[in-house]
Amino acid sequence: MQFSMLVDLPKSTSAISWRSIRHHAYIAWYIAWSDTRARYKRSVIGPFWLVLSTLIGVGGLAVVWGALMNADMAEFVPSLAIGLILWQAISGSVTESVRAFTDDAAIIKNIKTPPLRISLQLLFRQIINLLHNMVLVVLMLAIFPRLLSPTAFFAIPGLILVLINLLWVIHVLGFLGARFRDLEPLVSAIMPMLFFMSPVLYRSHELGAHAFIMRFNPLSYFVEIVRDPLLGHGPDALTYGAVVVMAVVGWSLTLWMTHAKKHRLAYWV
Amino acid sequence: MARVILDDVSVEYPIYSAGAFSLRSRLIAIGTGGRISNVSRHVKTVAALDGLNLEFKDGDRVGLVGHNGSGKSTLLRTIAGIFTPTRGKISAEGRISTVFELGAGLQRELSGYDNIIRMSMMLGTSRAEAEANISDIEAFTELGDFLAMPVHTYSSGMSTRLIFAVATSTNPEILLVDEVFATGDADFQERAQRRMTAFVEKANILVLATHSDTVVESLCNRQIRLEHGLLCSDEAMLGPENSEPPSNAEC
Numbered sequence: 001m002q003f004s005m006l007v008d009l010p011k012s013t014s015a016i017s018w019r020s021i022r023h024h025a026y027i028a029w030y031i032a033w034s035d036t037r038a039r040y041k042r043s044v045i046g047p048f049w050l051v052l053s054t055l056i057g058v059g060g061l062a063v064v065w066g067a068l069m070n071a072d073m074a075e076f077v078p079s080l081a082i083g084l085i086l087w088q089a090i091s092g093s094v095t096e097s098v099r100a101f102t103d104d105a106a107i108i109k110n111i112k113t114p115p116l117r118i119s120l121q122l123l124f125r126q127i128i129n130l131l132h133n134m135v136l137v138v139l140m141l142a143i144f145p146r147l148l149s150p151t152a153f154f155a156i157p158g159l160i161l162v163l164i165n166l167l168w169v170i171h172v173l174g175f176l177g178a179r180f181r182d183l184e185p186l187v188s189a190i191m192p193m194l195f196f197m198s199p200v201l202y203r204s205h206e207l208g209a210h211a212f213i214m215r216f217n218p219l220s221y222f223v224e225i226v227r228d229p230l231l232g233h234g235p236d237a238l239t240y241g242a243v244v245v246m247a248v249v250g251w252s253l254t255l256w257m258t259h260a261k262k263h264r265l266a267y268w269v
Numbered sequence: 270m271a272r273v274i275l276d277d278v279s280v281e282y283p284i285y286s287a288g289a290f291s292l293r294s295r296l297i298a299i300g301t302g303g304r305i306s307n308v309s310r311h312v313k314t315v316a317a318l319d320g321l322n323l324e325f326k327d328g329d330r331v332g333l334v335g336h337n338g339s340g341k342s343t344l345l346r347t348i349a350g351i352f353t354p355t356r357g358k359i360s361a362e363g364r365i366s367t368v369f370e371l372g373a374g375l376q377r378e379l380s381g382y383d384n385i386i387r388m389s390m391m392l393g394t395s396r397a398e399a400e401a402n403i404s405d406i407e408a409f410t411e412l413g414d415f416l417a418m419p420v421h422t423y424s425s426g427m428s429t430r431l432i433f434a435v436a437t438s439t440n441p442e443i444l445l446v447d448e449v450f451a452t453g454d455a456d457f458q459e460r461a462q463r464r465m466t467a468f469v470e471k472a473n474i475l476v477l478a479t480h481s482d483t484v485v486e487s488l489c490n491r492q493i494r495l496e497h498g499l500l501c502s503d504e505a506m507l508g509p510e511n512s513e514p515p516s517n518a519e520c
Binding site: 026034 | 349365370374392419
């Protein structure tokens with residue numbers, strides 16, 4: 001079984017050149033952007049609904065949870081807001097990933113499309129949402145300026161590591177979700193539990209002896225690696241180690257799996 | 270130069286029953302060594318193409334005919350690289366553009382102009398190229414001010430015009446078309462045929478699946494008949510002026 005094809009990129013049978021990556025990444029970005037525009041076309045405040053809903057969520061939780069836990073608001077509110085924003089991007093990527101390919105079945109079956117471009121489209125949509133939500137992060141740092149320190153810059157490499165991880169998660173779950181249709185309800189059932197196991201509503205040291213529960217949730221590390229520096233806490237070696245290991249192991253798994261199965265995708269969706 | 274060679278190409282669709290699609294049966298199969306549930310090991314397949322040997326070269330204007338389910342669409346999608354043959358080898362050289370299921374990749378909330386860029390980019394052109402093609406598409410579609418309106422306001426004939434114009438504007442060397450002449454008014458059908466004739470004169474490859482003998486007669490110089498995924502006949506046609514009616518031999 002062999003297949004060679006020269007579509008739009010001259011003389012690149014394996015199609016893994018820097019030029020083709022840039023070309024496809026730009027296409028994915030454009031499509032993600034136009035999808036977002038289409039989604040909010042007839043809405044007045046558009047994607048800022050997302051910001052507003054995060055804000056409402058933060059407000060409600062801050063009142064209830066703050067009273068319940070007797071938390072220091074100046075500490076708790078920014079931690080909660082930034083945590084929720086990150087969680088939305090993470091959980092949005094994971095829950096939508098399982099149907100990323102089946103939702104785009106019409107495109108996969110009618111236009112020759114590299115599967116990774118579709119995964120990248122989903123990640124870019126999440127990044128666009130995240131960028132809108134950045135308004136809230138700025139707002140938090142403006143209200144609680146004492147949090148701001150040079151450590152905050154560590155959030156940037158942290159975020160890049162998280163996005164690298166999310167891309168393989170989307171890609172693997174996309175393939176598995178196209179083949180096994182039970183994965184979508186399964187993932188939707190697990191995500192709320194992972195939310196309560198993540199350090200969004202509290203910080204890991206507040207769990208005391210039970211902090212190990214959170215350590216079993218891989219998504220916890222994604223939240224902490226970005227949020228901790230923003231809140232003025234130095235980077236934690238364990239968190240960095242976990243995220244880097246996940247990226248390496250995850251991408252190896254992904255490349256191995258998609259290499260074996262990429263030709264089957266059009267038959268699955 | 271464009272060329273497509275199919276060497277003993279077979280395509281088999283796996284038919285996953287609900288059982289084979291589910292994770293549970295796969296887990297049970299693993300957990301029990303596959304003795305209780307072996308659905309996943311014996312996925313039924315349907316042969317859509319069966320050992321096809323074909324070669325298309327510059328200047329070929331191929332009309333693909335055959336009953337529903339004879340494998341026309343599968344053959345087009347295999348040439349386009351969407352389906353990888355389960356057996357055999359295919360090689361295609363040249364820029365490929367496809368006009369398949371109408372509406373794939375169309376974002377109905379966005380305007381015609383936005384969709385021109387979007388669809389062109391999905392077909393693999395750069396944004397600059399796509400923007401350069403806009404005036405050509407404006408001229409062909411004659412949609413006028415409608416191009417600035419959301420596509421959901423279009424009639425099906427108007428969307429057909431837009432999609433067809435975009436697919437042919439990407440300046441492909443190989444154009445694959447799956448029965449699009451069913452929609453669109455007589456005027457559009459005539460102009461679409463003219464555009465394809467002009468396209469074909471640039472000595473490239475056209476493969477067109479259709480049920481209409483008149484379309485085959487007016488556009489094609491070669492007719493391939495498929496039946497149950499098998500090649501039934503492959504004959505040269507003399508052209509529109511002195512063509513004989515294509516034989517309808519049963520296979």
